[in-house]
Amino acid sequence: MSWTALMVLAAGAYAFKLAGLLIGERLGDGPLRHAVQLIPPALFCGLIMLQTFETATELVVDARVVGLVVSVLATLKRVPFAGIIILSVAATAVARLIGG
Amino acid sequence: MDRSPTYELNVRSGLSPHRRNGVILGAAVGLVGVTFGVLATTAGLSLPKALAMSLLVFTGASQFAAVGIIDAGGSPISAIGSALLLAAHNGLYGMRLSELFAHLGARRALAAHFVIDETTALTVAQDKDDTAREAFWWTGIALFIFWNLGTAVGVQLGSVIGEPEVWGLDAAFPASFVALLGPQLATRPGRVAGFVGAAIALIAVPFTPAGLPILLAALAVIPAVVVAETGRAGA
Numbered sequence: 001m002s003w004t005a006l007m008v009l010a011a012g013a014y015a016f017k018l019a020g021l022l023i024g025e026r027l028g029d030g031p032l033r034h035a036v037q038l039i040p041p042a043l044f045c046g047l048i049m050l051q052t053f054e055t056a057t058e059l060v061v062d063a064r065v066v067g068l069v070v071s072v073l074a075t076l077k078r079v080p081f082a083g084i085i086i087l088s089v090a091a092t093a094v095a096r097l098i099g100g
Numbered sequence: 101m102d103r104s105p106t107y108e109l110n111v112r113s114g115l116s117p118h119r120r121n122g123v124i125l126g127a128a129v130g131l132v133g134v135t136f137g138v139l140a141t142t143a144g145l146s147l148p149k150a151l152a153m154s155l156l157v158f159t160g161a162s163q164f165a166a167v168g169i170i171d172a173g174g175s176p177i178s179a180i181g182s183a184l185l186l187a188a189h190n191g192l193y194g195m196r197l198s199e200l201f202a203h204l205g206a207r208r209a210l211a212a213h214f215v216i217d218e219t220t221a222l223t224v225a226q227d228k229d230d231t232a233r234e235a236f237w238w239t240g241i242a243l244f245i246f247w248n249l250g251t252a253v254g255v256q257l258g259s260v261i262g263e264p265e266v267w268g269l270d271a272a273f274p275a276s277f278v279a280l281l282g283p284q285l286a287t288r289p290g291r292v293a294g295f296v297g298a299a300i301a302l303i304a305v306p307f308t309p310a311g312l313p314i315l316l317a318a319l320a321v322i323p324a325v326v327v328a329e330t331g332r333a334g335a
Contacts, residue, residue, distance in 0.1 A: 001166070005176040006149060009166060010156035012180070013187040018212040020194020025202045027195070031325055034289075038321040038328075039196045040224045041284035042297030043189060044277045046317030047217060049298045051274040054305050054313075067271030071278040081117075081279050082124045088275035093268030 063099055067092035118226055118235040125218050126242030128272040129160070130250040135269065136163055137254020143171035147255045154251040158244065159216055162187040165310060185311030192318050193220040200233055214240030218276070225280040289328035296320035 027033050052068045053059045070091040074084040115123065133154065140150035145167060157163055162183035169179040194215045200223070201211045214236065222239045226232040285291050297320035304313035 001143075001145060001149065001170050001176055001179065003149070003152075005180055006152055006156075009162070009180050009183055010153070012184045013157045013159050013162055013190070014213060016184075016188050016191040017194050017215040018209065020191035020196075020215065021198045021201060021208055021212050022194075023191075024195035024198025027198075031329070034328060035321040035325045036192075036195045038289055038293040038324045039192050039318055040220060041281070041290045041294040042317050042320035042324070043192065043314060044217075044221060044281055044284060045294035045298040046301030046314050046320075048274045048277050048281075049301045050305070050313060051270070053302060054310075056310070057306065059302060059305050063268070064271060064274070067268060068274055068278070071271070071275035074275075075279050075282070081121045081276070084279040085124070085128055085272050085275050088271045089268045091268070092271035096268060 063092050063095035066095035116231075118222065118231045119238040122219075122222055122235055122239030123242045125222065125239060125276055126246040128269075128276070129218065129243045130246030131269055132160065132272065133247040133250020134254040134257070136160070136167070136247075137251040137256075138258060139164065139171065139254075140167045140251070141255050141258045143167040145170075145255075147252065150251055150255045151248065154248045157183070157187075158213060158247065159183075159187045159190060160247070161311075182310060185309060185315075188311065189314045189318070190215050190217075192315075193217070196220065197223060197236070200229060200236065211236070211240075214244065216243075217273070218243055221277055221280045225283055227283065287328075288331060289324040292327045293320045293324035296323050 024036060027036060048068070052064045053061065067088040071084055071088040074087050079087065136154065137150055140153065140163075145153070153163055153166070157166075165186050166179045166183040169182055170176070194212065197211075197215060197220060201208050204211060219236050219239045223232045223236040226235050281294070285294050297317040300320055301313040301317040304316045308316070
């Protein structure tokens with residue numbers, strides 16, 4: 001990857017972030033503002049699904065599901081933040097060892 | 101939102117929970133940064149280039165996509181295209197976070213660099229604007245430091261480490277989002293947005309290139325707003 005390509009990528013990635021901040025300020029207080037408030041639950045739930053079930057171009061059920069289930073249970077059991085992450089990582093690693 | 105895990109953490113250590121969680125997430129990100137460094141070396145990137153990417157692009161999924169495509173023999177154009185598609189949803193986070201930073205003036209340019217999945221998750225998990233801003237900066241700076249340190253270590257260690265998946269590290273991110281999701285799903289519109297967003301993302305995977313499913317998931321705010329408006333009209 002050339003330096004030019006790298007800089008184009010950096011500039012583009014940054015432009016999205018900055019544009020979001022600047023556009024968000026101009027949305028007023030109507031339904032659009034309300035819609036923006038609901039972006040995190042929509043995207044986080046989408047991300048959780050993708051990071052658990054997505055491979056390059058298809059959906060699969062593998063050891064990651066074990067990690068997801070453990071994270072949900074640990075969250076419901078009010079395990080501290082670090083504990084939730086460590087338990088999920090460990091559960092996924094063990095599931096992978098067993099499942100091959 | 102005293103029931104959220106963010107506030108559930110004890111105060112025995114010196115750091116308050118919203119700061120400490122940012123550092124914890126940063127440490128996890130640092131480990132993943134090591135795997136990025138390894139993959140970047142495999143794809144032929146030098147230490148300066150791998151570090152420049154982590155410093156300047158600072159968007160994990162995009163960076164993994166870029167070096168993955170380069171490693172597979174893809175063109176720089178396709179690497180940039182795929183990586184930018186994966187980076188686009190950070191703009192949506194920016195729209196959500198803008199109200200916290202509108203007062204910052206030129207310093208928004210710095211805040212923008214830190215607008216990514218993890219910072220947004222910890223920021224919107226706070227119920228006060230002050231703690232939300234602190235959570236944003238602590239998480240952003242912790243992630244930035246750990247991610248770049250991790251990258252440097254990964255490049256130096258190279259193939260000594262092997263595949264990140266073996267350790268189950270890829271489970272760290274969905275787990276952290278699950279942990280922080282509580283406040284987002286506390287309202288009915290929030291739950292509609294979450295459920296529909298999850299469904300859209302899954303349905304879109306077989307039909308769209310990486311990066312598009314998460315953008316399409318944002319459409320879930322439409323039924324969620326409808327639910328909110330009808331709920332308000334009925335009340």
